[in-house]
Amino acid sequence: MDERTDTSSPPTREPLIEFTGVKKRFGPKVIYEDATLSIYPGETITILGGSGTGKSVLIKMLIGLLRADAGSIKAFGHEVTTMNEAQLLSVRTRIAMLFQSGALFDSLTVEQNIKYPLREHAWGTDAQMKARVEEVLEMVGMPGSQKLKPAELSGGMRKRVGLARAIAIQPEVILYDEPTTGLDPVNVRRINGLILSLQAKLGVTSIVVTHDMDSCFTVTDRIAMLYDKRIAFVGTADETETCTIPYVREFIRGGRGVLSEDVT
Numbered sequence: 001m002d003e004r005t006d007t008s009s010p011p012t013r014e015p016l017i018e019f020t021g022v023k024k025r026f027g028p029k030v031i032y033e034d035a036t037l038s039i040y041p042g043e044t045i046t047i048l049g050g051s052g053t054g055k056s057v058l059i060k061m062l063i064g065l066l067r068a069d070a071g072s073i074k075a076f077g078h079e080v081t082t083m084n085e086a087q088l089l090s091v092r093t094r095i096a097m098l099f100q101s102g103a104l105f106d107s108l109t110v111e112q113n114i115k116y117p118l119r120e121h122a123w124g125t126d127a128q129m130k131a132r133v134e135e136v137l138e139m140v141g142m143p144g145s146q147k148l149k150p151a152e153l154s155g156g157m158r159k160r161v162g163l164a165r166a167i168a169i170q171p172e173v174i175l176y177d178e179p180t181t182g183l184d185p186v187n188v189r190r191i192n193g194l195i196l197s198l199q200a201k202l203g204v205t206s207i208v209v210t211h212d213m214d215s216c217f218t219v220t221d222r223i224a225m226l227y228d229k230r231i232a233f234v235g236t237a238d239e240t241e242t243c244t245i246p247y248v249r250e251f252i253r254g255g256r257g258v259l260s261e262d263v264t
Ligand SMILES: Nc1ncnc2c1ncn2[C@@H]1O[C@H](COP(=O)(O)OP(=O)(O)OP(=O)(O)O)[C@@H](O)[C@H]1O
Pocket: 026, 031, 049, 050, 051, 052, 053, 054, 055, 056, 057, 058, 100
């Protein structure tokens, strides 16, 4: 079986997002020689790969925070790689990203942080925005924290506020960059539950970058594995068992925790 052939996706559905032959390098450092991946409406796909292999870069290219050097990236049928900033802004109303770092504005309160994208996209009246802030803080398990500043929050709390901000504008696609890293088990379960319920109740499409294999198996429909500067494998968790690339099998099997980067 050719690992790059996507055998698990229903043939009748059009991809919502398509990376085709994407190349990316930073100076002499090649990150992608050929990133090719299709993502279907309503699915949750997990991106796995060693540290520094380009997981964050991949999802940043999708919303134009980083530009691909070559190849095509399509979202909702539109080519992202050639969009101007105004066009990218409109893509970002439909695709929200939870940044690995949380990426909150330090000088703003939790409420102001969550309102920021709501304002940017003219989401509603002040009262509607206030109600939405309350609602999403509830969803991430931080009710009543509106007036706090990021400096008063723990790393895990900052991450959850970042998630509240990402889901506030009711995006169709959510990019989660390590959503459970640094969280305690109760909040890991809460975030996993949230990813699942956004999919089940609202049909949200999710791209999840994680090192947490338990979370991966809990939330994901398919796995995409980065290796050798490309998407080396795409398929279900079960299909990883028969993957012909040893690194992929090793990563999944041995990956419950730390993994070795030099497995070949
Ligand atoms: N803006 C940038 N400028 C230069 N190099 C960058 C930039 N962003 C990422 N890189 C480099 O690209 C490589 C891939 O980075 P990326 O952040 O995507 O890794 P990752 O797979 O998300 O790793 P981790 O699991 O540690 O988060 C790294 O070597 C990183 O240093």
